[in-house]
Amino acid sequence: MNVIEVNGLSKAYKGFQLKDISFRIESGYITGLIGQNGAGKSTLIRLLLQLIRPDRGEIKLFGLDPSMHEKEIKERIGFVLDESHFYEHLTAMEMKRVTAPFYKRWNEASFLQYMDRFELPLRKKIKEYSKGMKMKLSLAFALSHEAELLILDEPTAGLDPVVRREVIDLLQEFIQDEGRSVLLSTHITTDLDAVADYILFLQRGQLIFHHSMEEIQETYSIVRGGTMHIAEAKRRFIGCRETSIGFEGLAKNAAELTRVLPGANVSPATLEDIMYYTARGGARHGQSIG
Amino acid sequence: MRIIINTASGDPIYQQITDQIKQQVWDGTLHPGDSLPSIRQLAKDLRVSVITTKRAYEDLEREGFIVSQVGRGTYIADRNPEDLAESKLTHMLRRIDELVKEARTLRIPPEQLAEMVAQRYRKDEN
Numbered sequence: 001m002n003v004i005e006v007n008g009l010s011k012a013y014k015g016f017q018l019k020d021i022s023f024r025i026e027s028g029y030i031t032g033l034i035g036q037n038g039a040g041k042s043t044l045i046r047l048l049l050q051l052i053r054p055d056r057g058e059i060k061l062f063g064l065d066p067s068m069h070e071k072e073i074k075e076r077i078g079f080v081l082d083e084s085h086f087y088e089h090l091t092a093m094e095m096k097r098v099t100a101p102f103y104k105r106w107n108e109a110s111f112l113q114y115m116d117r118f119e120l121p122l123r124k125k126i127k128e129y130s131k132g133m134k135m136k137l138s139l140a141f142a143l144s145h146e147a148e149l150l151i152l153d154e155p156t157a158g159l160d161p162v163v164r165r166e167v168i169d170l171l172q173e174f175i176q177d178e179g180r181s182v183l184l185s186t187h188i189t190t191d192l193d194a195v196a197d198y199i200l201f202l203q204r205g206q207l208i209f210h211h212s213m214e215e216i217q218e219t220y221s222i223v224r225g226g227t228m229h230i231a232e233a234k235r236r237f238i239g240c241r242e243t244s245i246g247f248e249g250l251a252k253n254a255a256e257l258t259r260v261l262p263g264a265n266v267s268p269a270t271l272e273d274i275m276y277y278t279a280r281g282g283a284r285h286g287q288s289i290g
Numbered sequence: 291m292r293i294i295i296n297t298a299s300g301d302p303i304y305q306q307i308t309d310q311i312k313q314q315v316w317d318g319t320l321h322p323g324d325s326l327p328s329i330r331q332l333a334k335d336l337r338v339s340v341i342t343t344k345r346a347y348e349d350l351e352r353e354g355f356i357v358s359q360v361g362r363g364t365y366i367a368d369r370n371p372e373d374l375a376e377s378k379l380t381h382m383l384r385r386i387d388e389l390v391k392e393a394r395t396l397r398i399p400p401e402q403l404a405e406m407v408a409q410r411y412r413k414d415e416n
């Protein structure tokens with residue numbers, strides 16, 4: 001089943017445009033939404049959550065039109081946005097009393113369990129929480145109403161590595177049930193290298209690709225070589241960095257390349273490599289799925 | 291069962307999983323009927339994506355090493371010893387292919403490669 005389906009989605013602001021985005025996300029997986037600051041990640045997430053309206057295109061969540069089934073859909077989604085949306089002068093317990101009635105399937109036991117697990121004080125004012133604590137509190141809310149889809153905007157930004165790992169572990173735990181899915185945006189791509197199943201890559205408002213991690217690992221490589229092959233390399237790379245002693249670049253189908261660039265060294269590309277060299281090269285990557 | 295993932299190695303992770311499970315079937319660490327963690331559990335335990343463990347299990351199932359059954363989960367397949375010996379041989383031949391390929395790029399003739407193999411063999415025996 002497709003948990004998210006987006007067709008020809010466009011949204012323009014002054015100086016920014018999300019252009020004709022289409023993709024489908026199958027239930028049961030973790031999808032990472034990556035891109036530089038200003039690439040359109042938050043705009044896309046806000047469109048999915050119906051916080052803003054698209055100029056063109058359509059969105060379906062759980063196969064339903066969100067403008068017709070807004071309440072039902074909101075029940076089935078847990079979300080975390082990059083800025084805190086709490087009443088900061090309240091304690092976590094008071095905030096819970098305000099929030100819980102919005103959800104038919106609010107699970108009090110689950111909420112208290114997460115609060116305990118995250119070591120969050122129930123009776124402390126939220127404004128006294130650290131950034132990491134606020135993030136964990138957002139997650140405790142998002143995870144305590146039997147949501148089937150988690151939509152998280154930069155959930156790991158500004159968190160220390162220990163908390164970041166905890167958050168990622170939590171997402172893997174969440175999808176133990178294959179009826180559940182996660183979409184999270186991040187520019188800390190190392191969080192995704194290990195656990196993401198699919199990647200949506202946005203750049204300047206355009207969808208560069210929607211691939212499984214497997215396809216990405218099979219398709220992209222970092223190729224390094226000496227100065228004598230620079231000219232040849234530049235023609236064939238998505239992006240390339242030249243130095244006085246040689247080059248390093250992002251390439252597709254490295255096996256072919258090594259025939260034209262004898263002696264070149266090939267290693268797997270990380271998501272960060274792909275983002276960096278795509279931003280430098282500005283090249284299109286070809287066909288995407290969805 | 292024991293699986294160790296090395297992200298620095300160039301080998302794809304799904305292959306590291308299948309290789310290690312096969313190895314443990316061959317050396318008798320895993321027996322027919324032994325149950326394996328679910329795709330999702332294994333992904334979580336190894337901190338890899340679900341797609342990765344799914345692909346590993348699909349490959350293992352296609353090659354007859356494991357069986358997945360609704361309700362019973364995933365377990366090591368019951369195979370006759372000849373089948374197992376054959377799969378072991380195929381695996382070895384594939385590794386020999388890699389060796390031959392490397393020898394070719396280094397321009398090592400077959401006789402020399404055979405002698406190198408024989409030498410290692412004798413060294414291990416002593």
